Amino acid sequence: MMPGTATRALAGALPRFSVLALILLASWLAFPGYFDVTVNDGRLYGSLIDVLNRGAPVAILAIGMTLVIATGGVDLSVGAVMAVSGAVAATLIADGQPLAVALAAALGAGVLCGLWNGILVAVLDIQPIVATLILMVTGRGIAQLVTEGAIVTFVDESLIFIGSGAVAGMPMPVVIAAVLAAAAVLLVRRTALGMFIEAIGVNRRASVQAGLNVRVVLIAVYVASGFCAALAGVIVAADIRGADANNAGLWLELDAILAVVLGGASLLGGRFSILMSIVGALIIQAMNTGILISGFPPEFNLILKAAIVVVILVLQSPQAGRIAAAIAARTGITRRR
Amino acid sequence: MVPMKRLAPLAVACACMVTAAHAADMTVGFSQIGSESGWRAAETSVTRSEAAKRGITLKFADAQQKQENQIKAIRSFVAQGVDAILLAPVVATGWESVLKEAREAEIPVVLLDRTIDADKSLYLTAVTSDTVHEGRVAGEWLAGTVGDKPCRVVELQGTVGSSPAINRKKGFDEIVAKHDNITVVRSQTGDFTRTKGKEVMESFLKAEDGGRSICALYAHNDDMAVGAIQAIKEAGLKPGSDILVVSIDAVPDIFMAMANGEANATVELTPNMAGPAFEALVAFKETGKEPPKWIQTESRLYTRDDDPRRVYEEKKGMGY
Numbered sequence: 001m002m003p004g005t006a007t008r009a010l011a012g013a014l015p016r017f018s019v020l021a022l023i024l025l026a027s028w029l030a031f032p033g034y035f036d037v038t039v040n041d042g043r044l045y046g047s048l049i050d051v052l053n054r055g056a057p058v059a060i061l062a063i064g065m066t067l068v069i070a071t072g073g074v075d076l077s078v079g080a081v082m083a084v085s086g087a088v089a090a091t092l093i094a095d096g097q098p099l100a101v102a103l104a105a106a107l108g109a110g111v112l113c114g115l116w117n118g119i120l121v122a123v124l125d126i127q128p129i130v131a132t133l134i135l136m137v138t139g140r141g142i143a144q145l146v147t148e149g150a151i152v153t154f155v156d157e158s159l160i161f162i163g164s165g166a167v168a169g170m171p172m173p174v175v176i177a178a179v180l181a182a183a184a185v186l187l188v189r190r191t192a193l194g195m196f197i198e199a200i201g202v203n204r205r206a207s208v209q210a211g212l213n214v215r216v217v218l219i220a221v222y223v224a225s226g227f228c229a230a231l232a233g234v235i236v237a238a239d240i241r242g243a244d245a246n247n248a249g250l251w252l253e254l255d256a257i258l259a260v261v262l263g264g265a266s267l268l269g270g271r272f273s274i275l276m277s278i279v280g281a282l283i284i285q286a287m288n289t290g291i292l293i294s295g296f297p298p299e300f301n302l303i304l305k306a307a308i309v310v311v312i313l314v315l316q317s318p319q320a321g322r323i324a325a326a327i328a329a330r331t332g333i334t335r336r337r
Numbered sequence: 338m339v340p341m342k343r344l345a346p347l348a349v350a351c352a353c354m355v356t357a358a359h360a361a362d363m364t365v366g367f368s369q370i371g372s373e374s375g376w377r378a379a380e381t382s383v384t385r386s387e388a389a390k391r392g393i394t395l396k397f398a399d400a401q402q403k404q405e406n407q408i409k410a411i412r413s414f415v416a417q418g419v420d421a422i423l424l425a426p427v428v429a430t431g432w433e434s435v436l437k438e439a440r441e442a443e444i445p446v447v448l449l450d451r452t453i454d455a456d457k458s459l460y461l462t463a464v465t466s467d468t469v470h471e472g473r474v475a476g477e478w479l480a481g482t483v484g485d486k487p488c489r490v491v492e493l494q495g496t497v498g499s500s501p502a503i504n505r506k507k508g509f510d511e512i513v514a515k516h517d518n519i520t521v522v523r524s525q526t527g528d529f530t531r532t533k534g535k536e537v538m539e540s541f542l543k544a545e546d547g548g549r550s551i552c553a554l555y556a557h558n559d560d561m562a563v564g565a566i567q568a569i570k571e572a573g574l575k576p577g578s579d580i581l582v583v584s585i586d587a588v589p590d591i592f593m594a595m596a597n598g599e600a601n602a603t604v605e606l607t608p609n610m611a612g613p614a615f616e617a618l619v620a621f622k623e624t625g626k627e628p629p630k631w632i633q634t635e636s637r638l639y640t641r642d643d644d645p646r647r648v649y650e651e652k653k654g655m656g657y
Contacts, residue, residue: 031544040573047543054536149372150657151531151560153590164571240531240564242590246373247530292540298497298526 012264016279019262019312020286024048027290034293043166047289049174055285056173057082057232057249061256062263062277063177063184064225069260071218072201072269073121073128075225078256080139081113082233082249087146089234090154090243099158103234110230111223113139118219136253143245153242163238173235177278180231184224185274194272197221201269255284262312283312363622364394365615366414367423371402375588375657376608377425380450382656384423384611391615404428408435415442421618423611424460425449436460447618449610452631461621462628464614466606468501471636472508474604475583478638479553480516482581482601488552491541492524493534493565495557502526505557505585522551527561534561538568548574553581559591559603566599577601587639589657592649595641605637608655 027047028034037046061078068075089106093099113135120131154160165172188194196217199207208214229249237243257267262280265272287308291301314320365388369381381397388395396419398410404427414422415438422439424446426432436459439446448463479490490513495502506524513519523541527534534556542548548569554576556562562584569576576582576599584591587605594600617628639648 033543041571045572047540050536050539050543054539144372149378150375151590164567236532240535240567242531244531244560247528247532288536289540292525292537293544295523295544298494298524301497301526 012273013276013279015316016263016276016283019315020279020283023283023286023290023308027286027293030290030294039169042169043171044169047293049171051282051285051289052174053171054289055282056171056177057236058252058255058259058284059177059278059281060180060228060232060235061252062259062281063181063274064221064228065253065256066260066263066265066272066274066277067184067188067197067221068128068225069257069265069267070197070201070269070272071221072204073218073221074132074257074267075117075222075229076129076132076253077113077117077135077139078225078229078232079249079251079253080136080143081110081226081229082236082252083143083243083245084113084139084146085110085230085233086237086243086248087143087152087245089159090152090237091146093156093159094152094154099156102159106234107227107230110226110228110233112226113229114223114226115219117226118222121222122215122218140245143243143248147243147245149245151242151244155241159234159238160241161238163235163240173239176231176235180228181274181278188274193217198270198272201272255281258309259284262309262316264316363391363420363618364396364417365421365423365618366396366398366410366417366419367611368398368400368407368410368414368425370407370425370427371400373402376586376606379608379652379655379657380425380610383608384449387609387611387615391619393615400427402427404431411435411439411446415439415444418442419444420622421461422446423449423614425610426451426453429454433459445618445621447614449614457630462614462617462630462632464610464617464632464634466634466636468504469508469511470633471585471604471606472505472510473512474508474636474638475505475555475585475602476509476512478602478604478640479555479581479583480512480519483519483552485518486552488519489522489545489550490519490553490555491538491545491551492521493527493537493554493556493561494524495526495529495561497526499529502529502557509555521555527556527564529558529560531560531564534564535568536564537561538565539572542568542572542574548572548580551580553583556582556584559584559586559588562600562603563590563594566594570599575599587637587648587652589649589652589655592639592645592652595639595645596649598641602638602640605635605639607634607637608657610634 034047037044037048065075085106088109089102092102092105117132117135120126121128162172167175196212200214200217204214233249236248259280260277262283263273263276287305291304367384372378385395400406407427411422422444432453432455436446440459445461447461450465452463452465494506513521525537527537545551554565556565562582566576566582569580574580582600583602585604587603591600591603613632620626
C-alpha cells in the first residue's frame with residue numbers, strides 16, 4: 001500500500017473513532033463504572049465487553065452487508081436469514097444431532113438464502129431492494145415453519161458455547177466476529193476481489209465491458225451476506241439457548257445498513273471499508289448500551305438513538321462542513337483569531 | 338317502538354329453544370390473529386381441544402396478523418351460517434361494519450384475549466385477562482415474600498406503548514406504592530424478547546454494583562425473565578436466591594427455571610380463553626341468558642410450591 005493511501009484511510013477513519021470515543025465518554029459520564037473491566041469466572045466482565053459482545057452479531061451482518069452495498073445493492077433479508085439459521089441449528093441440536101451437523105445445516109441454509117438473493121439480483125436483474133424483500137418476508141415464515149411457532153430450546157453445551165462461551169476471557173461472539181473480519185479483509189484487499197466489487201458498484205456496465213464476470217461476483221457477495229447472517233443467527237440463538245423465530249434478528253437488517261453507512265460507505269456503491277463498518281456497528285451498540293446503563297426511561301430510547309445518528313451523519317457530511325465554515329466566516333468567528 | 342337491536346338476541350333465543358340446540362351440534366368459527374408467539378400457538382391448540390371436549394365443530398382461520406384476513410374470515414363464517422364466531426382481534430379499530438353483518442345474520446360474536454373500540458352491542462361478550470390485575474398479583478407476591486426487608490427491584494418492561502406493558506407496570510406500581518421498603522430502581526424495555534431481556538439485565542447488573550444491590554427482578558413476561566436469568570448466572574450470581582425473579586405469562590420454560598431453583602413465581606395468562614367463551618355461548622344458546630360484557634379469566638399465581646416440573650410437562654403438551 002502506498003503511504004498516501006494509508007494517510008488518507010487514517011483521515012477517513014478519524015471522525016468515526018472520535019464519534020465512538022464521544023459516545024463512550026458520554027456513557028462514562030452517565031455511569032462512572034463504565035470503563036471498569038474485571039475478570040469474573042475466567043471471563044472479562046464489564047460494560048465495554050458488553051458493547052463488543054452485543055455488537056458482534058450486527059458487526060458480522062455488517063461485514064456481509066458492506067460487500068453487498070459496495071456493489072450498489074442492499075440485502076434486506078439478513079434479519080430473516082438469522083431467524084432461519086437459528087431455527088435450523090436449534091431444531092437439529094434439540095433433535096440430538098451433533099454440533100457439526102447442526103452448524104453445517106444452519107450455515108448451509110444461510111448460503112442457500114444468499115444464493116437465492118444473488119440469482120434474483122444477478123441473473124434475473126431484479127432490483128436488490130425488492131429481490132431481498134421477498135426473503136425478508138418469507139424467511140421469517142420459513143423459520144416459523146421450522147420451529148412450529150414455538151421457541152425451540154436446547155441444552156447442548158457445545159452450541160451454547162458459541163453464544164456465551166469465552167476464549168482467553170473474550171466472549172466467543174467477539175472472537176468469531178474478529179476472525180471473520182480479518183478473513184474478509186484479507187480476502188478482499190489481498191486479492192483483486194475488493195476492486196471487482198467496487199468496480200461493479202461504480203459502473204456495472206463498464207465492469208462487464210472490461211471483461212469482469214459481474215454475475216459471479218454479484219452472486220458471491222449475496223452468498224457472503226447470507227453466510228454472515230446465518231453465523232449471526234446461530235450466535236443469537238446460542239446466546240439465549242433457544243431459537244425465537246418471531247424475534248430473532250428482527251429489524252437488525254436496518255442496524256446493519258446503518259452500520260455500513262456510519263462506516264462511510266455510499267449506498268450507491270463503490271468505496272467501502274469492512275473495518276469502518278464494524279466501527280459503525282460498535283457505534284450503534286455503544287449507543288444502545290449507553291442508553292441502557294444511563295437509566296433514562298425507555299420511552300426516550302428511540303428518540304435518543306435517532307438524535308445521535310442525525311448528529312453523526314451531519315458530522316460526516318462534507319456539505320455540512322462547508323455550510324458550517326461559511327457561517328463561521330460570516331459571523332466572524334474565524335476572523336477573531 | 339322497540340328497536341331491532343334489542344329484539345335480535347330475543348329472536349336468536351326463541352329460535353334456539355324451538356330447535357333445542359345443544360353444544361354438540363354447534364359449529365363455531367374461530368378467527369385467530371396468526372402465530373406471533375408461543376402463547377398464541379397454545380391458545381389455538383387449547384381452543385381446538387376445548388371445542389373437541391364439548392363436541393363443538395370448530396372452523397379455524399389463521400389471519401397471518403392481518404385485519405383484512407380476519408374480516409374475510411368473519412364474512413365467510415357468516416356465509417357458512419355458523420352458530421357463533423370467536424374473534425381474537427389483531428387491532429382495536431375498524432370492526433363495526435363486519436360485526437354488524439354478523440349481528441344481522443344473528444350470529445353472536447365472542448372476543449378472545451383482546452377487546453375492540455366499538456359499540457358493545459356488536460359482540461356478545463369479551464373473554465380477556467385483566468393485565469393490571471396480573472401486575473398486582475406479581476407485586477403482592479413480592480411484597481409478601483420480602484416482608485419488611487428493604488428491596489431494590491429492577492423491572493424489565495414489555496414493548497414501549499403496548500397495553501400489556503403499560504398495565505402490568507401500573508398494577509405492579511400500585512402495590513409497590515403501598516410498601517415503603519420496596520422501590521423500583523431501574524426500569525427498561527426488553528421488548529418482550531429473551532435476547533433483549535438478557536442484554537438489558539446485563540446493563541442492570543453492571544449499573545447496580547454487579548447486581549449485589551438488586552433484591553428482585555420483575556419482568557413483564559417470562560421470556561424476558563428467562564433471558565435475564567442467564568445474564569444473572571453469567572454475572573456469577575444465583576437467580577432465584579441472590580436475586581428473586583417474578584414474571585408473568587406462565588410459559589413452560591419458566592417452570593423449568595422454577596424447578597431448577599432459578600425463578601420464583603409467575604402469574605398465569607391462561608391460554609384457555611375459549612373454555613369460558615364456549616360455556617357462555619352454550620348457556621346463551623340454551624337458555625337465552627346473556628353473559629356479562631366482560632368475562633375475566635383467572636390470573637393464577639404459580640410458585641415453586643406448585644410442583645413446577647409437573648406443570649412444565651402439562652404445559653409442554655399445549656403447543657407453546
